[in-house]
Amino acid sequence: MPELPEVETTCRGIAPHVVNKIVQAVVVRQPQLRWPVPANLAEQVVGQKLLGVTRRGKYLVLRFATGHMLVHLGMSGNLRVVARREDPGYHDHVDIDFGAQCVLRLNDPRRFGAVLWTSAPLLEHELLAHLGPEPLEALFDADYLYQRSRKRKLAIKAFIMDSKVVVGVGNIYANEALHAAGIRPTRAAGTVSRAAMERLVSEIKQVLARAIEQGGTTLKDFVGGDGKPGYFQQQLLVYGRQGQPCRGCKKPLKEVRLGQRSTVYCTSCQR
DNA sequence: CAGCGCCCCTGCCCGC
DNA sequence: TGCGGGCAGGGGCGCT
Numbered sequence: 001m002p003e004l005p006e007v008e009t010t011c012r013g014i015a016p017h018v019v020n021k022i023v024q025a026v027v028v029r030q031p032q033l034r035w036p037v038p039a040n041l042a043e044q045v046v047g048q049k050l051l052g053v054t055r056r057g058k059y060l061v062l063r064f065a066t067g068h069m070l071v072h073l074g075m076s077g078n079l080r081v082v083a084r085r086e087d088p089g090y091h092d093h094v095d096i097d098f099g100a101q102c103v104l105r106l107n108d109p110r111r112f113g114a115v116l117w118t119s120a121p122l123l124e125h126e127l128l129a130h131l132g133p134e135p136l137e138a139l140f141d142a143d144y145l146y147q148r149s150r151k152r153k154l155a156i157k158a159f160i161m162d163s164k165v166v167v168g169v170g171n172i173y174a175n176e177a178l179h180a181a182g183i184r185p186t187r188a189a190g191t192v193s194r195a196a197m198e199r200l201v202s203e204i205k206q207v208l209a210r211a212i213e214q215g216g217t218t219l220k221d222f223v224g225g226d227g228k229p230g231y232f233q234q235q236l237l238v239y240g241r242q243g244q245p246c247r248g249c250k251k252p253l254k255e256v257r258l259g260q261r262s263t264v265y266c267t268s269c270q271r
Numbered sequence: 272c273a274g275c276g277c278c279c280c281t282g283c284c285c286g287c
Numbered sequence: 288t289g290c291g292g293g294c295a296g297g298g299g300c301g302c303t
Contacts (some may be wrong), residue, residue: 003296034279034299058297076281091281110280112297127299133291154274163298186294239296256291260276277301284294 004168005133005211005232007058010079014104015053019079021098022049032071032091034074034114037094045096046119047068055060057131057167062096068121069096070127074112080105132166135204140166143196148199149189156192157185158259159203169204171261172239173211176204181240184265184270186256210235238264 018248019211026042038044045064052063060079062069071079083101094115096104101183106115118125148165157178160169169177178185181199183192192200211232225270237247238261242255246266 006296032280034297074280075295108280109282110297112279152273158274161298172296214294249298259274261297272291273303275301275303276301279297282295285292287291 002058002077003077003170003173003211004058005173005208006056006159006216007055007168008212009216010073011055012051014079014081015059017102018050018096018098018104019052020049022047023096023210024099025095025097025152027088027095027097028093028101028115029088029095030091030243033093033108033111034072038117041069041115041117044119050098053173055132057163058238059128061122061215063122067117068125070114070116070118070125071106072114073154074108074110076110077106077108077113080107082160095195119120120166130164132162132231134165135166135208140205142194142201145201146192146194146197151258152189154162154185154189155258156189156200157263159189159260160200166204168208172236173204175239175264176207176237177260179270180207180264181207182270184267185265187271188211198217238266240264 012142022186023045025046026040028037031037044067050062050064050067054061058072060071074081082103082105084097084103092105092107093107094106105115123129149159152159157174158166163176177200181196182204183196183200218231238253242253242264244253244255245251246269248269249266251266251268253264254267255262257263
């Protein structure tokens with residue numbers, strides 16, 4: 001479900017409700033997520049004030065005085081603020097209870113998500129230490145992507161989806177950005193021209209920024225931190241449109257499988 | 272090291 | 288209607 005815009009939407013949606021509130025209780029109904037939820041999570045945070053909610057890649061970072069709680073939504077997770085009286089449902093695995101009608105609730109049917117705790121300096125955490133730049137920050141530019149891609153033989157789509165290269169570009173937006181930039185997803189990263197990299201960086205930034213503005217892409221059941229669906233889905237030009245006409249040239253869009261992921265492109269507009 | 276495929280898991284959709 | 292197979296937005300990890 002969530003790509004970077006969905007995680008950012010969640011971050012913005014929950015922050016006003018939970019920041020500066022004190023954790024009253026932690027309820028773990030299902031500890032078996034991507035990694036086990038730490039057994040001592042409650043004792044780490046109960047009684048502590050949540051100082052801030054940020055995002056690094058697709059990891060949500062909840063900052064406390066003594067450390068950070070990392071939350072990843074995996075493929076099917078969502079994190080919402082609910083009233084305490086709202087009974088937990090199926091797949092509601094973890095509650096962070098702030099009292100006063102305010103519970104942060106993780107729901108994740110596939111359980112690819114994670115809830116972790118680290119008291120070491122945040123950026124030293126192994127899951128964050130080797131991440132590439134944020135796609136919407138200035139550090140991510142054509143120079144950077146061009147230099148890093150030289151001599152790389154893997155497909156450009158897999159390259160931009162590698163979180164060590166740049167974080168937060170998931171399958172949907174990789175498909176969309178490559179289409180907008182006129183680059184064939186299967187092309188070896190090292191053969192993409194400098195000019196094409198300029199377009200690609202620009203399109204990645206644009207597609208992510210637009211999706212964030214609109215509250216993310218709702219596929220199936222995504223809802224942001226406030227429970228509202230996103231509206232970006234209606235603007236997808238290639239993802240899920242295989243066989244349908246390219247909006248540019250009207251030729252049917254082709255679908256191939258790249259690294260076990262659905263890859264859709266126009267054989268005429270993308271070279 | 273780079274690159275590729277395999278999983279973790281549930282739900283849903285499709286074809287038989 | 289029931290069931291098996293394939294696929295789904297992520298991404299760490301192990302193998303070659």
